[in-house]
Amino acid sequence: MTLHHLKVFIRVAEGGSVSAAARECHLAQPTVSQIIRELEEYYSTRLFERLSKRLYITEDGRRLLARAKEVAAAYERLEYDMSPDKMRDRLRIGSSVTVGMCLTPALVKRFGAARPEAEIYSYVNNTRTIERMLLASELDVAIVEGRVRSRDVQSFHCRDDYVALFCSARHPFASRASVDIAELGAESFVLRESGSGTREIFENFMRERGRKIKVKWEVACFDATLRAVVEEGCVGVASVRLLAPHLASGAVRAIYRPGGEWDRTFSLIYHKDKFITESMEMFVKEALDGKEDELPQKDDMIRLDG
Structure with a gap:
């Protein structure tokens, strides 16, 4: 059992689909199915019920999901602590499509000017995908216009819309x-x-x-x-x-x-267990302290x- 197994399991559990997880992890569908089988054999339990071609997570699966998220978050903190040159000035910013067109570009530009040493990665997709990536620790912080569903995500008012x-x-x-x-x-x-x-x-x-x-x-x-x-x-x-x-x-x-x-509101979101770096703290402050635009x-x- 490896961290890779757990990250793939998290994707399957949160998306409820092997095929969707395969696409997001850039793996073949049989590979994802094999990873789930290996986890079930390793822990000697069923992690999903397969009913009418759909997956339903079991109670044991829910317990593993909670622990797997903790392990993934702990690994990210370890990477931060042990690789400061690589991690401390890298910020992965997610945006839902609307936000990515009308708000994030200006925020990223201002943040980049204020912290030129930071390596910025910005990703735009719909709210549901951005939330999944945040939960899988593939993004550090995001701004979305849609409703987030996970209790593991902290949400803050950013702009009116x-x-x-x-x-x-x-x-x-x-x-x-x-x-x-x-x-x-x-x-x-x-x-x-x-x-x-x-x-x-x-x-x-x-x-x-x-x-x-x-x-x-x-x-x-x-x-x-x-x-x-x-x-x-x-x-x-x-x-x-x-x-x-x-x-x-x-x-x-x-x-x-x-x-x-x-x-509705545009919401700034990040995982409740996220380790907040200096770069992330600066971006969050820039986003939340910004002036409200006048709407039509x-x-x-x-x-x-x-």
């Missing part, structure tokens, strides 16, 4: 003062991929009201969302921060939900009723 629907200036909705939720059923939507915090807010909103969404495009970035809205007449969902310049140019119109139902006002937007 809200989600809005948006359509092309040529769309029939664009000349309206309000739209009813019932009208959305006839629209073709472009949504971010599963795991996106932006998508989760809108999908939960519609699901709670028994409404279905007709998804025409599923994309991984805002630029592709914008093109589907402008060129194909789809309705999109995005952070108002990303929409701001396009609203100002008149290329699109935003549709907001009154009552603050789509309000809703007065000129279309109201979503119903």
